[in-house]
Amino acid sequence: MPVVTYCSLLCGFMCQNSPLQPNNTTQEEVQAEVGGHVRLPSRHRIQGKVTFMYMQKSSSSIFVNGHYDEKHVQPDETFRNRTKVDPHRPPAWVDLWDVRVTDEGAYDCILRDEAKQTKMLTLYLKVTANYSAPAVTVSYSNESDGGRGLEVTCSSSGGYPNVRVEWIFQPQAAGAHWTETNESSVQDPITMLYTVSTSIFINCSQPLKIRCTVGGAVSQQEEVCNTSGPVPDDRMVITAAVITAILFILVMIIMVKKEKACPTIDTPDVEAGADQFELQTLT
Known part of the structure; x- marks a missing residue:
C-alpha cells in the first residue's frame, strides 16, 4: 500500500476540488489533560462514506493524521504513534494519546464525502495539568x-x-x-x-x-499568629540546653578545685589542745 505524504495529500486534494465555502466552517473547543487521551472530532453531517479526511495544526501546518481512500498516509513525526483515525463512524475523529502541553492550539480538519461535498472544522484543543498539593x-x-x-x-x-x-x-x-x-x-x-x-x-x-x-x-x-507568640525554633532550644549543661559542668569543676585547694582542719588535735589548756588553768 503506497504511502502518501501530507503535502502531496493536501495539494492533490485542493487541486481537484473547489475552494472551501465559509458556511461549511464550524468551530469547537476540546479539553484534555497532560499524559491523557483525547478525541478530536469533526462534527459534520457527512452523507455516506468519508473519502478524504485531513487534520493539521493550524499555527504550524503540521499534519496530524488523515484518510485518503485506500492509501496509507503518514502523520508528521510529532504525532506519529500517538494518533489514530476513524473516518467511518459519524462523526469522524482523530484519537490523540500522551497529550502534551505543546499539543495545545487550533486544529483544522477537512472532510469530503461520496457526494463530493467538502466541509471544514476548526477546533481548539485546551490542555491542562493538575498542580500538586500546595x-x-x-x-x-x-x-x-x-x-x-x-x-x-x-x-x-x-x-x-x-x-x-x-x-x-x-x-x-x-x-x-x-x-x-x-x-x-x-x-x-x-x-x-x-x-x-x-x-x-x-x-x-x-x-x-x-x-x-x-x-x-x-x-x-x-x-x-497564636496569642502565645511564635513557636521557638528547635535548634535554639537545643543550643540553649547545651550551653546550660556546659555552664553547670564548669561550675562543678571550679567548686571541686576550690575544695581541694583549701587545707582541712584536724578536729581531734584541736580538741586535745583544748583539754590541755583546761588542765593548766586548773593547776
Missing part, C-alpha cells in the same frame, strides 16, 4: 513588630497553565494586615509544566487559620 511553610520573625510578624510561603509544581497562588484566611484578614513579598513562576523547558511559589508577610494582630490554593489544588490548613 506546601505551606511558616517562618516567624524575631525583629519585625516585636516578633509578632511572620512570613508564609505557598508552593506547588507540575501544573499547566500558569496560575497565581490564592490565599484563604479565617477570619478574613484585611489587606493592611498582610503584603505579598515574593512571587515566582518557572516553566520546565522539557515538560512545559510550571512550578509556582508566593510568599506573604503577615502582621499578626489576631490568630488566623490560613490555606492557599493553586489551580484548584488546596493546601492543608495552618494556624498562625
